[in-house]
Amino acid sequence: MPKNKTKILVIDDDPKVSWILSEGLSSSFHFLSARDGIEGIQMVATEKPELILLDIKMPGMSGIEVLERLNKIEDRPEVIMVSGHGETNYVVESVKLGAAEFVNKPFDVQEIEIHINGVLERKKLKSQVSSLRAEIQASMSFGACIGDSEPMLKVKSIIEEVANSDLTVLIRGESGTGKEIAARMLHQSSDRKTKPFVKVNCAAIPRDLLEAELFGYEKGAFTGAHRTKQGRFESAHKGTIFLDEIGDMPLELQSKLLQVLEQHEFVRVGGINNIHVDVRIVCATNRDLELAISQKEFRDDLFYRLNEITLQLPTLRERPSDITLLVDYFLDKYSKLYEKEPIQLSSAILDKLISFQWPGNIRQLENMIKQVIVRNDENIIHDLIAAAGRHPLPSGGSSLAEARVETDFSDLENQFAMKERIGRIVAAEEKKLISDVLNKTNWNRRKAAKLLEISYRSLLYKIKEYKLNDAK
Ligand SMILES: Nc1ncnc2c1ncn2[C@@H]1O[C@H](COP(=O)(O)OP(=O)(O)OP(=O)(O)O)[C@@H](O)[C@H]1O
Ligand SMILES: [Mg+2]
Structure with a gap:
């Protein structure tokens, strides 16, 4: 058998079915045949087909029973049910049991080819969605921190040691050395790991907005403040706040941050009440902070307060x-x-x-x-x-920040592109699924909503959103 042909298992007591399919579609698919459910289930294990065409009425085990058994197999192949006349009452049951399609006998070979291609396409989309989801999840929690060289083992052991203290950690290192990964590891290794990890890039947020972003604002505090909004410190309550590029924080905000570090409380922009938060602070920078202090761009008292623990990340060449x-x-x-x-x-x-x-x-x-x-x-x-x-x-100072901003944007773009791709794939899949179930239930919306396990109202909304209509 040529390697790239998709294997399809036909489980049917009538040998004509697989013969007709092989005759008509052998250029695209490789058909295997099983004469009853038991043989079929065995062949699923040995042949690993990608798709099964399953007859409903067979001596011994019925197609519905075979489908129930197949459902116990992890990652089972997709199933298209094939039924004779007068068996349409099995449609709902088959859909409930997860059959992908329902085809009536006698079928037209071209018609069945369309169904097969449709199911295989949807299967591919599903697996793309799940691998993209896993990828996003991994990148959103934190990527693996690879490295077992001596300098990296040292970094990892400091992280383990200090994770559960609430000491403020300053992570230093050249651009691209993994400062953000280290910050996420610190959070994940601490007791706060089930609480939020909130990242703020102090260099990416315009100066005048940074205070409101960090500490929130009261309604009417400035033009456009139509409602009270909590800041990132409040969002990070009980968790960790990661102040990235701390070296770029404007001086006037540095004193407010110092106050949070010392008193664990602050006032929202335009507010009067003190807000108390329990937040662990982790900062990162690749700026030379000692130089910034000598140039009066960074407060030395804040530097010492932030720097309870320094985590110096090694460069890759080290x-x-x-x-x-x-x-x-x-x-x-x-x-x-x-x-x-x-x-x-x-x-x-x-x-x-x-x-x-x-x-x-x-x-x-x-x-x-x-x-x-x-x-x-x-x-x-x-x-x-x-x-x-x-x-x-560039190898240091503010010019490095430029290189960094460029790469940060490319990372962001990647994330947006990936999210957008997922959105499109999920929507296409959802549309197809809803349309299938509606067709199979003769557009009985209540029945369809039940099968889809969504509310009736959501279904009506989705029908409108995807512009679905009853073609009959
Ligand atoms: N130890 C590691 N194992 C695997 N991937 C890593 C490791 N360290 C860094 N990376 C990857 O390298 C890239 C840069 O890491 P990160 O954003 O943490 O660096 P950074 O020090 O914060 O850089 P910058 O100063 O430019 O913000 C990321 O995509 C990250 O996933
Ligand atoms: Mg970074």
């Missing part, structure tokens, strides 16, 4: 032994995300990666591997490294 692990991790992550064949890099390319200086640290390595996966060509590493050598990232 831990070249982690590069192979990171490469494998990103190859696996992005081949799954973009549904590409997994790739292994040649030792020549790996050597090149290990000896590179990585001014943009892990983010730069991650971006390169992402491109290798997308373009399915490890040799682009030569060009990427040569280009990185010609235009090295």
Whole structure:
């Protein structure tokens, strides 16, 4: 059998059915046949078909019983029920049991081909949705913190040691060294892990809005404040607030932050009441804060208060032994995300990666591997490294912030693009499902809502949203 043909198992006591299908559709699918339910269930285990065409009326086990048994198999193949005349009363039962389609005998081969393609397409979408969901979940909780080099083990052990104290932690390190990952690890390793982790990028929020964003505001506090709004500190109550790019916080706000650190309370913009919060503060920066202090851009009292524990993240060039692990991790992550064949890099390319200086640290390595996966060509590493050598990232001070803002936006774009893709896939799937169930219940909306396990009102809303109509 050619490898790329989809395997379809026909479970039917009438051998003509699988013969007719093989005759008509053998160029696209590989049909296997089982003469009864028992044989069919065995073949699901041994042959691993992607789809099953299941007759309802068979001697011995009925199609409905076979479907019930198949439902016990994890990740079972999709099932299209095939029924003879007068068996339409099984439609609802089959749908309830999770059959994807219902086809009447005698069928037209072209018609059944459309059903098969539709079900396979939906199956593919479903698996895309679940892998994207898993990916988003992973990126939203926190990505794995890869590395077992000595400097990384030290970082991990400090995180474990201080996670449960409420000491304020200042995470320092060059751009792309994993400061945000470290902050998330701190939260996840603490008793606060079931409570919110709230990230605020102090450099990305315009100066005049940052105070309202952090501390909230009262209705009427300024033009446009139509209602009272709580700030990020309140949202983080009982959890952790991560003040990223703390070195870019305006001086006037630094004193208010100091007050929160000392008294655990603050006043909303335009408010008079003290608001008490229980929040663990973690900050990060790649600015030289000592220099900022000497230039009167950062308060020294705040610096000492924030700096109860310093977590200095190593650069990637200080831990070249982690590069192979990171490469494998990103190859696996992005081949799954973009549904590409997994790739292994040649030792020549790996050597090149290990000896590179990585001014943009892990983010730069991650971006390169992402491109290798997308373009399915490890040799682009030569060009990427040569280009990185010609235009090295700035190595410190405020110019680094520019490079960082650029990459931050690309990360954001990725997240939005991924969310948008998920939204579209989910909507397409939902529309198809609702339309199927409506057709199968002859547009009995109450019955359909029940089968779909949604309220009647939601169903009416969805019908309108997806512009579905009863074609009959
Ligand atoms: N140890 C690690 N294991 C796996 N991925 C990592 C690791 N460290 C960082 N990364 C990845 O590298 C990228 C940059 O990490 P992160 O955003 O935490 O860096 P950063 O130090 O906050 O950088 P910046 O200063 O530019 O904000 C992210 O995509 C992150 O997932
Ligand atoms: Mg960061």
